[in-house]
Amino acid sequence: MTISQDSAAPLIVVVGSTGTQGGSVVDNLAASDKPYRIRGLTRDSSKKQATSLAERGVEVVQCNLTVDNVEGIRKAFQGATYIFIVTNFWEHLDGARERAEGKAMVDCAKEAGVKLLLISGLVNVTEASNGELTKVFHFDAKHDIVQYAKSVGVPYVDVQASAYMSNIVTFMRPAPLGDGAYVVRGTWTPGTKLPYIDTLHDYGLFARLAIESDEFNTGDGKALSAWSEWVSFEDICNSIVSEISGKRVTYQQITEEQARAGMGQGGMPPHAVDDYIDMSKFHEFVWPRVFVETDLSKLARRPRTFEEYAKTVDWTSVLP
Template sequence: MTITTSLTTPLVAIVGITGKQGGSVARALIQSDQQYRIRGITRDVSKPAAKVFAEQGVELVQASLTVGNEEAAKQAFVGADIVFGVTNFPEHLDAGREIAEGKLIVDAVKSACPSLKLFVWSGIQSITELSGGRLQDANFFDSKAAVTAYARASGVPLAVVSPGYYMTNIFNAVSSALVAKGDGAYTFGFPMATTTRLPFADIPGDYGLYVRAAIERPEFGAGSELRAGTMCDLGEAMRELSEVSGKNITYEPISVDRFLATFPFKPLAPGLSHMYQSFEVNGFHGRKEPTEPALLGRKPKSWKEYLEGLGRDEVVKMLGLESK
């Protein structure tokens, strides 16, 4: 598709267009057989990623969607028919700030877009609610869920697209916690059973497929919830990682106490331990399966397909095992 400037086509405003989720949404809409005007909102229009989209016809708006910038936020959304919203918890690790910025986006969209057809929000389940209050302070799960509840109560036409488990997070976790067992063998583990199934998702490559479906498919739209990812249990994930990398890596679950003692970034450890305990019982999407691939523009990649696309050398490099 060629991005159009025709005023008769829907204007889609994408928050964080240079990020993993926002960029994926933009690429999915550019590849659609339907026509859109696309506005990308970013804090820095000079970024190389922003320039790539500008060259394809995307309108870029520079705005910081933070508390204190309410008027600039409203201006960024003026005239939009469809909005994709996301917040960036890893940037600051502050649940209160994430909630405030998510509410700011909702308020700005509601104020600036009187003809809004759909607000697509990158939301996830509340682990506190899923556990009946047993597991609390689960980092961004609860803060993003709070924004979902606020958006729903605001009356905006809302669709929620849950991103699934970032495939890149496996590399971050494995590379920092591999245990050498000798003879070239390694183990890795979370405080979750080997049979725990997670919806692995290539966010930059595939997340936008789900947002596009929320916008284009008649069975979705306002009131719908879509869930990204392809299911794989942790034991199988390590077997496939071993197969593609050529390294002998086995999944061995660890206790919560060991995780808390060994996780390098202590402020996040308690929340992450609650997150993993919830995954084991309730799954990532709250015991719900990912959205059917047949409803998407194309089939999303499985974990093994993602690894094979990277290739052995890149996988080994991402694991930090080039010289081992």
């Protein structure tokens, strides 16, 4: 299907429409057999991704989603049937700012009288770990935004992204060893399995399910986990990436002290390093216990496995 221009079709406003999660929401709603008008918000409507959306029939609106632009957000949300919001801690490394911007969007969504607010939330790690892991700021901030939506009474659903498969070519990018081989280093044990999602390709499937399923579109705060499969670092590196890329890639567990030193040298501030360290512990010891797997058979199609994702990567540029 194409993106509808019929004024009778539901209007969904998508925050971050040129980004990974928002872009996936646009793509997967455009693929639905139901008609949707889509208004995509972006900070720069002149960039290539934004003009491409406009060419597909998206109403592209330039809007800074900051607390000093509440009037602009309010205007951008007007007339929406559905609104998808996402915040990005890693853009500014400020949990307080993430909360404030998320709450501002929640307030504007409520004022717009939205039928359903889709929030890209996450688990409260402090709570899930019984207070043992208190520094996973970007998880806790997103959870606080969800709780704020609950407190103000806006109808919402919490669409939680799992680990990004694309991390293997970004922040977990294999490092060259100088002998034609590569290594991925992390504090997780090699056999630690995480729930993964090819976010750009498949996250929007779960947003679409949230809107189109009577189970999740009730607005009473249900949570969906956007995931595809559980995979270990050992299997990702030693098997999947090595076999598909034709290069020898291994996973190496390092100590917390080594991780802190390396990230500090890379310019990451101490509180962001703390976030990473506590997140690793959460992944290994808590997430498997609290993760609720959304039934994948309810989706419009099956999401990609890690192997299928890896086959779409240009490994010659990642592993030169």
